[in-house]
Amino acid sequence: MTRIAVIGGGKIGEALVSGLLENGFATKDLVVAEKFDERREELAREYAIRVTDSTPDAVEGADVIVVAVKPNDVDAVVTALAAAAGDSADEQIIVSLAAGIPTVRYETKLPAGSPVVRVMPNTPMLVGEGASVMAAGRYVKQQHLDTVREILAAVGTVSVVPESQIDAVTAVSGSGPAYFFLVAEAMIDAGVALGLTRAVATDLVVQTMTGSAAMLAKSGDNAADLRAAVTSPGGTTAAAIRELERGGVRTAFYEALEAAKRRSAQLGAVADQPSAAS
Ligand SMILES: NC(=O)C1=CN([C@@H]2O[C@H](COP(=O)(O)OP(=O)(O)OC[C@H]3O[C@@H](n4cnc5c(N)ncnc54)[C@H](OP(=O)(O)O)[C@@H]3O)[C@@H](O)[C@H]2O)C=CC1
Ligand SMILES: O=C(O)[C@@H]1CCC=N1
Numbered sequence: 001m002t003r004i005a006v007i008g009g010g011k012i013g014e015a016l017v018s019g020l021l022e023n024g025f026a027t028k029d030l031v032v033a034e035k036f037d038e039r040r041e042e043l044a045r046e047y048a049i050r051v052t053d054s055t056p057d058a059v060e061g062a063d064v065i066v067v068a069v070k071p072n073d074v075d076a077v078v079t080a081l082a083a084a085a086g087d088s089a090d091e092q093i094i095v096s097l098a099a100g101i102p103t104v105r106y107e108t109k110l111p112a113g114s115p116v117v118r119v120m121p122n123t124p125m126l127v128g129e130g131a132s133v134m135a136a137g138r139y140v141k142q143q144h145l146d147t148v149r150e151i152l153a154a155v156g157t158v159s160v161v162p163e164s165q166i167d168a169v170t171a172v173s174g175s176g177p178a179y180f181f182l183v184a185e186a187m188i189d190a191g192v193a194l195g196l197t198r199a200v201a202t203d204l205v206v207q208t209m210t211g212s213a214a215m216l217a218k219s220g221d222n223a224a225d226l227r228a229a230v231t232s233p234g235g236t237t238a239a240a241i242r243e244l245e246r247g248g249v250r251t252a253f254y255e256a257l258e259a260a261k262r263r264s265a266q267l268g269a270v271a272d273q274p275s276a277a278s
Helices: 011-022 037-047 055-059 071-085 103-107 123-127 142-153 163-174 176-193 198-218 223-230 236-246 249-268
Strands: 004-007 030-033 050-052 064-067 093-096 116-120 130-136 156-160
Touching: 004 011, 004 055, 011 030, 011 037, 011 123, 030 037, 030 055, 037 050, 055 071, 064 071, 064 142, 071 103, 093 103, 093 142, 103 116, 116 142, 116 163, 123 130, 130 142, 130 163, 142 156, 163 176, 163 249, 176 198, 198 223, 236 249
Parallel strands: 004 030, 004 064, 030 050, 064 093, 093 116, 130 156
Antiparallel strands: 116 130
């Protein structure tokens, strides 16, 4: 089995570990490096995996190294990986989950030829329903992508795009769960305002979201047609949609996703980085 070291045991690191363990990966094949003492204890207790405070310790003997720290912490991790790389005889695949950080940022510091796969995952991988999108770095071969795909496929769908599209992917599916949670939160509050108990409103919203997503995935109809099918002439849905359109919901989504994509690009833009060609 592939041995995986996860650097950063925060929200997305935990979602990955938890999803992998739920889906057939063995505790002995997973190790997490995490800076924060309490968090280390929490992860070790919850998942019975090895958790260390040292990146060099975690990556020793790993086939795949997943970097799951905040974008600002990536450079420090890459420096540690570069120092540790000399100790490893075997090729290790680096998988970067950090929003915005380009593969070249790793490649310029790691030993020449290091395979770096940039991945944008999302938190539903915690329940095996993630959407992960991979982009290959300069030295990545098909066999590296196959290995990473096998890991991510245990926790959801996996697709591949050119790295130039990863900021857009981040705006759609990386941040996407937050948009749906926001809509759910607003609908639940609105249901409560109409007199439903919070428990009833929550159950109804969750099931309506689940059912709607299942219809989109399985019916073969597109979103516009499915929405039209709910909207009876002169009925309740038409009255509601008119208010949503008046509130600018559609424009708000265009603007929101543009802002997310822009922010992703900003996170990766560091003025003094060498160019990909150097
Ligand atoms: N959350 C999400 O939905 C998604 C996140 N991502 C990406 O995943 C990355 C992590 O995000 P998220 O999990 O939300 O962030 P978190 O802050 O929850 O987790 C990062 C963890 O890494 C720890 N850490 C920092 N530096 C090191 C280090 N050198 N060695 C070991 N551990 C370290 C942090 O500790 P401390 O807090 O003490 O610094 C923290 O516990 C980000 O780059 C983000 O862009 C991608 C897709 C979705
Ligand atoms: O908000 C963020 O920056 C991260 C990346 C995608 C989802 N969460």
